[in-house]
Amino acid sequence: MEPVPGWGTIPRMLRELVAGHPGALVVAGRDGVRLTLAELFLRAGEVARGLLALGVERGDRVALWGLNTPGWVVSAFAVWDAGAVVVPLSTRYKGLEAAETLRRTGATVLITGERMPGAPPYADLLDAGLRRLARTPDELAELGAVVGERALEERAAEVKASDLCEIMSTSGTTGTPKGVMLDHAQVLRGYWDWSEIVTLREGDRYPVIAPFAHGFGLNAGLLACVMRRATMMPVPVFSPDALMELIAGDGITILAGAPPMFQRLLDELDREPGREVALRVAICGAAAVPPELVRRLLDRVGLERMINAYGLMEGTVVSMTRAGDPVEVIASTTGRPVPGIEVRVVDDEGRDVPVGERGEVLERGYGVMRGYWGEPEKTAEVVDADGWLHTGDVGVLDAAGNLAIVDRKKDLFIVNGFNVSPAEVESLLLREGSLAAAAVIGMPDARRGESGWAYVVPRPGAEVTPESVIAWAKANMSGYKVPARVYVVDALPVNPNGKVDKRELRARAASAG
Known part of the structure; x- marks a missing residue:
């Protein structure tokens, strides 16, 4: 494989590509906006100078909230040029969820972009204290007129390969999303190698359907296209039709x-x-x-290549199938580890299991996150002293080193491709006001893969119906987190340790159909 160029940082990568290929078309928006590398550099610089005018310092966190558009691309490169850290917010977030992420990461600026047609502006979903952080790219470009280009170039040159470039939200089992810290060097290497295996190249036209707020959309979409001079086509809202x-x-x-x-x-x-x-x-x-x-x-279709892959927010790219792999390998495995990444499959005592047996997938190498933002204890729970990331996924390695993911050790479920933490949904439901307790489990769903079922206990004297709980959830949390079914019960079953017995709840759910 061709090694990653010695850029070190995203700002340096952009400048070197502009110097050599200024006319390469890297963005083609559905609204007709087209940006070459030179135009992306120019527009990102205008917005970045606005961030400097607001006092953004190297290492500050800047949140981005909007649909996939050329403006989102410009804003991301502006944040990186300013030496700051991108904190993406899901477009599915409601006000409570966005506010929690902004407060947790200490974001100093919120760049707001396009929202679903007919929906209120993102800033309107926040309280007055957080609303003051919000700026549009145009507002930032106007503010940046007082900052010289030299000041921005000096800032961009200060960025180091080990500096954080993004903090990505990921669900866990702790009740609130955690912020995964990734630096410039690891995302450049990880998605350069990903692009090499994919054979992404100049002239390719690649619709980025995954949200930019998701690691795949941001890194394997936005960043990969610019690195490889391919044309990304941001898709704000995808319709299968x-x-x-x-x-x-x-x-x-x-x-x-x-x-x-x-x-x-x-x-x-x-x-x-x-x-x-x-x-x-x-x-x-x-x-x-x-x-x-x-x-x-x-x-x-006459494809040159069909690729299956495995990665996770905490570990970037882990494994991919390769050219020449037989259909059976592509269909049943996620391929071999990418260069620079080690993979083990271990039992509950941490011992390697034999080929063909199930165990937890462990990963080590450059792609492992720098940690969870502000949570060293939780970081230590998943990254051990030897640098192995305990993924929580259950896998099997075959004799050729191909990794198959067969289950999840974590208490997560996946709705339409989005990881959902039952603990997070439970925590949000309890903010509704009329509930004394809530337990959420994932159940198979023919349409969405899985969906959440909630069992809730009302507070004394409160009148609670499944319809009222679902209505509140739809108004206050992302759609994929909203329980598909709600059961109002007098009490939740508990195990001998006093914890909610979710095995019993799953048995009830299975019998309920």
């Missing part, structure tokens, strides 16, 4: 998504047998992909 228009109408060559998206593509092509598409690489990060789906994509 528009999939063929996106792929065929825009000449897409790279597509990342879950198996249902690719099945939808094949169904559409079956309805139009003569239709051809330019797609050459498909990336499907899933625990298992139906082998027949892989075969049909290779045969019908």
